[in-house]
Amino acid sequence: MADYKFLEPYTFSKKGITVKNRIVIPPMTEMMSFANGEVTRDELRYYRIHTGGAGMFITAVANVNDEGKGFEGELSAADDKFIPSLTSLANAIHQNGTKAILQIFSAGRMTFSTVLRGKKPVSASAVKAPRENSEEPRALTEAEVEQTIKDFGQATKRAILAGFDGVEIHGANTYLIQQFFSPHSNRRDDKWGGSLEKRMNFPFAVIDEAQKAINKYAKKPFILGYRLSPEEVEKPGITFEDTLAFVDGIKNKPIDYLHVSMGDVWRKSLNDDSIKTPLNVTIKEHLGNDIPLIGVGDIQSPADAEKVLDKGIEFAALGRESLREPNWVEKVENDDEDAIRYTISESDHESLGLTGMFWDFLMASFKPGLQMSTDKNIDRSLFNNTLDKIFGGDKLGV
Template sequence: MYNEGVEGIFKYFRLIDRKDHILKNYSFLKPYTFANGMQIKNRIVMPPMTEVSSFHDGTVTNDEVAYYAKRSGGVGMLITAVANVTDGGKGWAGELSVADDRFIPGLKKIAQAIYQDDTKAILQIFHAGRMTSSAILNGRQPESASAVAALRSDAETPRELTDAEIETIIDAFAAATKRAILAGFDGVELHGANTYLMQQFFSPHSNRRTDKWGGSLEKRMRFALTVIERSQKVIEQYATKPFLLGYRISPEELETPGIRLVDTLKFIDVLADQPLSYMHVSMGDVWQTSLNDKTDKTPVITQIAQVINHRLPIIGVGSLNKPVEVEKVMAADIEFAALGKEMLREPHWVEKVMADDEQAIRYTISPRDLDDLGITPALWQFILSGSLKKHMNITAK
């Protein structure tokens, strides 16, 4: 178990019996039991967020261990920043790796740091596909479903993967799942969102293949479905306790051709019958409507929930900060709510709600807070240089 020393002793409102201190009957504080029997103590999830704090080769650093330890204990589930499953799948500097057995000891430290007060530790895994560069890959050309560059100014044209290479990458996802089990995690989340390789195979923009991996909608589903199948086989073989297999999805793309909601809903209908534990819907606003059909006023997550029809629990994420906002998600019959940026600013969000101390919840961040929050200089620069900055409510220079 990771030991925070003095900080751990005085961690905010570490209550002997927290049930005695729950003064508000929030639905998100109720436990949830997955189909495999794993119980989650509440419905609050810390979603995967890039923390760019690993060593250059993907090895875990002490800074990362401390970062996760600060944010564990309150949330029901904590999903790590993504880890690549192959060297060719690395997306950026400072990224975790689960591509080799040598990474297991470091990943074990993260899992142990998260597992405080029964917070469940989930490792997100991926392959970046075309969303990387030869500079990141030490001169190696990026690879993807097809040789089609992403629509961004600095995009490189990837190399089209061969059938044998696709099979190797699928096996790498399965091997990464085994390593997550050996490292002590409670589950893995397959990153099928945010334009990375699993999404690239589903997208008609990045996948122009005419073999069994592309062409029709059904064939564009094949890569993800095969990854799920082989990862589940590993879980059945190696897991000695309930182990979650989650899937994160981005419902739409703006590219033409690109993923449209009608195809995603068909895909989700298929995914809901796979051996998955949950569906994590990646959006900037949990109540976001269609990006492409402005006449469609029904929130995307509502449409997804209707298709799933309780076959899988759903994690909703996007612009959730205050308890009343999270409770609205529960009222919509969405099983879990993920707080991203808010968990960067306020690691003890759940503890403060449980202690009836909501007025102490921090909704802003100052550079003076960074050491206390365990935010490394690399992560802070990432926040300041990207789209996160305008959403972080930074209060001081």
């Protein structure tokens, strides 16, 4: 077996839970759930095909309440009735020792009244997102903010009862938690907004509430992760300086890893040309050894993944590459790297479990980044940069 650092196990020091290697499958939107948020057979088939190699597999996002639904075909952890469905998903991922992580979120203003069955989208403030066809949300009341925080705790409880090994709080990609941190979407003057420090209150309260649920319900070590987008292109928006202050603050919170959402793991600033160091490198310097970092963004080959580890980043996440090659880890372990697929043929999508709305979504929004076998002249860097500018990361997960 090849001598790669990313194949070595890792133990989360705060919880004492060990994952078998440093490869992660990041959360990727697949739109295959039922309309009510329950898992479908096609969805379970996809997870069974793609799991088993990586140390951790983070699911597509699950909403924590009805107002948090962002799109059709989305998972839900908004009610106890979803626990059996979530259990089937955790069981599907648990092959060959892979840890199952449920990503949880609320879409906030990044949804539509049609998705919410007539209800108006909600956010930190009544500020419309600078996106085509976006709707002006209503501001959550203080009581609703408090309830939303509790909803994240309840979703964490359901993940525990369903047999997951952890949850990842989705604070990235312009969704509700990021909306509370952003000066563009948060114009509040109560304890949940205003200064940079107050804009951190909501995400930090969500983390604390999730940990309370873990303390109460978990019978074994349970991972708590957090995902963020390091910048926004909106004016005003989240700057990298803001993010570094957030990272310094989150070190005092009970999270087990930080996951930075970007289209290119080595991306520099979108807004400040004077920043010459890749953002992930600087974030890792701020985290030190206290909290491990997951790097994601166009990592394809074993050399790509090993470079991430060489820079001191503890985990390398394979998004689009894992769609093309579900046996990536196994082929590396078996010294069969020449057999790794770096393109995808349209004729193979059924056998890869990329079916129905998932395949339609990929073809409509992410085809340039999938590296179709028939496309000979795709510039991946242009696609990756576009993702970062649109989503502050990538809705797919990259």
